[in-house]
Structures are given as structure tokens and as C-alpha cells.
Amino acid sequence: MSRYEDSSVTVAPTGATGDLDGDTLLPQLVAHLREHRTRLRQEWVGRIQEAHLLQAMTTQEMSAETTLVYDNYVEVLETGSVEALQHYARDLSERIIPRGVETHEVVGIVLLLRDVLARSLFEKYQRDFALLNRVLDAYEPAANRIANTVAVSFVEERERVIRQQQDSIRELSTPVLPVRERLLILPIIGVLDRERARQLTVQLLGGIRTHRAKVVVVDITGVPDVDESVANHLVRTVDASRLMGASVIITGLSPEIAQTLVTIGVDLSKMNTIGDLQGGLEEAERLLGYAVSREDGNGGP
Amino acid sequence: MNGGPRLFSILRQGPYLIASIHTALDDSQLVRFQQDLVERIGSDRARGVVIDVAALDVLDSFASRTLRDIGEMARLRGAVTVIVGIQPDVAFAMVELGMDTGRVVTALDLEEGLAELDSYVAAPPAPRR
Numbered sequence: 001m002s003r004y005e006d007s008s009v010t011v012a013p014t015g016a017t018g019d020l021d022g023d024t025l026l027p028q029l030v031a032h033l034r035e036h037r038t039r040l041r042q043e044w045v046g047r048i049q050e051a052h053l054l055q056a057m058t059t060q061e062m063s064a065e066t067t068l069v070y071d072n073y074v075e076v077l078e079t080g081s082v083e084a085l086q087h088y089a090r091d092l093s094e095r096i097i098p099r100g101v102e103t104h105e106v107v108g109i110v111l112l113l114r115d116v117l118a119r120s121l122f123e124k125y126q127r128d129f130a131l132l133n134r135v136l137d138a139y140e141p142a143a144n145r146i147a148n149t150v151a152v153s154f155v156e157e158r159e160r161v162i163r164q165q166q167d168s169i170r171e172l173s174t175p176v177l178p179v180r181e182r183l184l185i186l187p188i189i190g191v192l193d194r195e196r197a198r199q200l201t202v203q204l205l206g207g208i209r210t211h212r213a214k215v216v217v218v219d220i221t222g223v224p225d226v227d228e229s230v231a232n233h234l235v236r237t238v239d240a241s242r243l244m245g246a247s248v249i250i251t252g253l254s255p256e257i258a259q260t261l262v263t264i265g266v267d268l269s270k271m272n273t274i275g276d277l278q279g280g281l282e283e284a285e286r287l288l289g290y291a292v293s294r295e296d297g298n299g300g301p
Numbered sequence: 302m303n304g305g306p307r308l309f310s311i312l313r314q315g316p317y318l319i320a321s322i323h324t325a326l327d328d329s330q331l332v333r334f335q336q337d338l339v340e341r342i343g344s345d346r347a348r349g350v351v352i353d354v355a356a357l358d359v360l361d362s363f364a365s366r367t368l369r370d371i372g373e374m375a376r377l378r379g380a381v382t383v384i385v386g387i388q389p390d391v392a393f394a395m396v397e398l399g400m401d402t403g404r405v406v407t408a409l410d411l412e413e414g415l416a417e418l419d420s421y422v423a424a425p426p427a428p429r430r
Contacts, residue, residue, distance in 0.1 A: 205389030212409055240392035245385070245408035245417075 030078045089153035176207035182214040189222030197233040215284040221252030251280035316348040349418035355386025385414035
């Protein structure tokens with residue numbers, strides 16, 4: 001059965017049992033899929049709903065998108081070029097990713113369509129087993145390629161979105177806000193990765209110097225979690241600030257971060273932490289006020 | 302005393318000594334700095350010492366250990382030591398390398414350091430300027 005080992009679209013015509021050769025097989029297949037377009041598409045939509053996929057979409061959207069996917073699918077089978085499909089898949093991904101459609105859903109619907117079409121081919125050619133084999137030989141590689149293309153396009157689009165979001169997070173600089181003389185606030189919002197932690201250190205230590213800060217309140221209420229290296233980095237930054245003569249108060253530690261800090265065994269005795277920003281500010285003012293009143297008491301007017 | 306020009310200065314300011322390091326010191330110069338400073342604490346009857354390292358953009362492990370040792374020695378001779386002017390990069394590098402600056406008091410700059418000494422040394426007649 002060496003004839004079927006080659007899975008490429010064209011099948012060796014020698015000894016072909018059917019009345020079709022490889023070149024006319026695909027067009028016939030495409031014609032069949034076009035002819036039963038409405039019925040097959042409906043069947044497909046039924047299967048999608050059965051599998052509870054794409055529930056973020058309304059019925060009208062579903063109907064519009066499935067028609068487009070179906071036509072694209074058949075077109076790829078006809079022309080063998082995935083370029084248009086790639087373009088469409090990327091466009092579709094761009095529209096549906098913000099609505100929370102998952103990778104498995106997109107891959108799922110394409111595989112369902114593949115299945116629906118294969119079954120219909122099966123039905124049509126089941127009387128002639130040899131012909132059916134050749135039809136499937138032509139259909140399967142193309143169908144696999146389509147599934148592959150759609151999945152890759154979707155994942156690529158997702159990665160592009162993720163990269164874009166990472167860039168915009170990074171671009172949000174870490175603001176250093178002087179609120180009182182010698183008192184700075186650094187609100188940190190968003191994921192604190194290694195690069196941002198490094199940026200934070202530069203801003204914090206630089207800010208201490210330029211503003212001659214004595215107390216710095218670093219508010220990390222907006223930071224969901226930190227990993228071990230970032231936690232260590234934070235502790236070192238606090239330490240380095242101390243060497244520059246400023247005390248750092250960290251506020252708004254989430255339970256997760258507190259857990260991380262304790263689990264990795266960071267020396268917390270040097271960390272001055274207070275529950276929320278309000279408490280931190282009060283403590284900072286107390287620290288600063290205390291120093292002022294003592295100077296007044298010692299050598300003031 | 303070993304030869305060569307001094308790369309540091311030790312000035313007297315009221316009851317305090319102000320020691321400025323002008324450029325990166327090698328190990329023998331650091332030792333000389335330490336000896337001079339500890340000696341001056343006694344001869345000047347200093348109550349506090351400010352060591353200004355603002356001119357340094359690197360501080361190796363020997364230097365930071367020497368600074369810590371000076372702090373300890375000065376304490377034994379009756380003076381409080383404050384290190385001032387540690388640059389941001391230097392501060393982070395010191396912590397990164399796990400250098401133990403221990404109980405040494407630090408402040409932003411000379412002015413801060415003197416204020417810090419005022420609060421440590423409860424000397425009623427504050428330095429007149």
C-alpha cells in the first residue's frame with residue numbers, strides 16, 4: 001500500500017481505482033463543500049454550541065464569524081495558500097482576544113469544523129473505500145495545515161498583545177513624589193518584574209539625593225505579587241537607602257507578598273512596614289516631626 | 302607614616318572631626334587614613350566624626366570594612382561616627398555584595414551628618430559657626 005504512504009495532496013495516479021485522478025479530486029471536494037455550505041455550517045455551529053465554546057459571542061456574531069471561517073477554510077482547501085487565512089485569523093484574534101476567548105476555544109472550533117467536514121466526506125464517499133482513502137489523503141494534510149495556521153496566528157496575536165502590555169507597563173515610570181519637605185512617596189502599581197525593580201532602585205536612590213529625602217514611603221498596594229529575586233531586590237534597596245541616610249517605610253503589602261517575604265527568609269528586621277499608605281504617611285510625619293522637635297529643643301530659637 | 306601626598310583631609314569643626322576622602326584610596330592609604338583618624342580623635346578630644354565619601358564612586362570590601370572598623374575604634378575612643386555622601390550606585394553595590402556596614406550610622410551629606418551627630422552627642426553647647 002505504498003500509494004498511501006505519501007500524504008501529500010497529489011496521489012500517484014498509477015492503478016487508481018476511482019474515476020478521478022489527484023488533480024481533480026480537490027476541486028470536486030471543494031465543490032461538494034460549497035454545495036452543502038449551509039447545512040454543514042449549521043451542523044458545525046450546533047457542535048460548537050454543544051461543546052460550550054465561544055460563549056462570549058452573540059448568536060449573530062457567531063453566525064457571521066462561522067460563515068467567514070467556513071469560506072476561508074474551503075478557500076484554503078481550494079488554493080492551498082494559507083496567506084489569506086493567516087490574515088483573517090490574525091484579524092479575528094485581534095477582535096476576540098479582548099473578550100476573553102481562550103486558545104483552546106479557537107483551536108477547538110477549527111478542529112470541530114475539520115471533523116464536521118471529514119464526516120460529510122465520509123458519508124459521501126463511503127461506498128467507494130479506495131476513493132474515500134484518496135479523498136482523505138487530499139483533505140487531511142490541508143485540514144491539518146489550516147488548524148495549525150489558525151492556532152499559530154491566534155497564539156502569535158496573543159503574544160503580541162502581551163508584549164504590548166508589558167511595554168506599556170514598563171513605560172509607566174515609577175513616579176517619585178515629594179509630598180512634604182524631605183518626604184517622598186513612591187506609589188508602585190502593576191507587576192514588579194526584575195527590570196522594573198531595577199528602575200525603582202535607580203529612581204528611589206536618585207530621588208533621595210535630589211530631594212534630600214529623610215523618609216521615603218514606598219506604597220506597593222498595587223503590586224499583586226513578587227517573586228523571590230524581586231523581593232530580595234526590594235530589601236536591598238531599603239538597605240541601600242539606609243546607607244544614604246534615608247529610612248524607607250513600605251506600605252500596602254499584600255498577604256501574598258508578606259507570605260513570599262517570610263517564606264524566602266528575608267531579614268525583615270530592617271524593613272519598616274505599615275499596613276496602608278495612610279498609616280505610612282502618619283508614621284513618616286511622626287519620624288520627621290520628631291526629628292524637628294528635637295532639633296528645636298536642643299539648639300532652636 | 303608612609304610617604305606620598307595625603308589623599309584625605311581631617312578637619313576640626315567644634316567638637317567634631319570632618320574627614321574627607323578625596324579620591325579612591327588603595328589599601329595602604331586606607332590604613333594610613335584609619336591610623337591618622339583614630340589618633341586625631343584622641344588628640345582633638347573629638348566627640349563625633351563625619352567621614353565624607355561623596356567623592357568615591359566605588360567602595361570595595363576592604364574599604365567598607367575599614368570604615369566599619371573605624372566606627373568601632375572611634376566608639377571605643379569615645380566618638381560617634383557618621384558616614385555621609387554614599388552615592389546611590391555605591392550604596393546599592395555595597396548591599397549587593399553583602400557588605401556588612403553593621404551599626405555604622407549613615408547620613409545623606411555633611412550637613413545631615415553634623416545634625417545627626419548633634420542628636421547623638423547630647424552636647425549642650427552646639428557647635429558655633
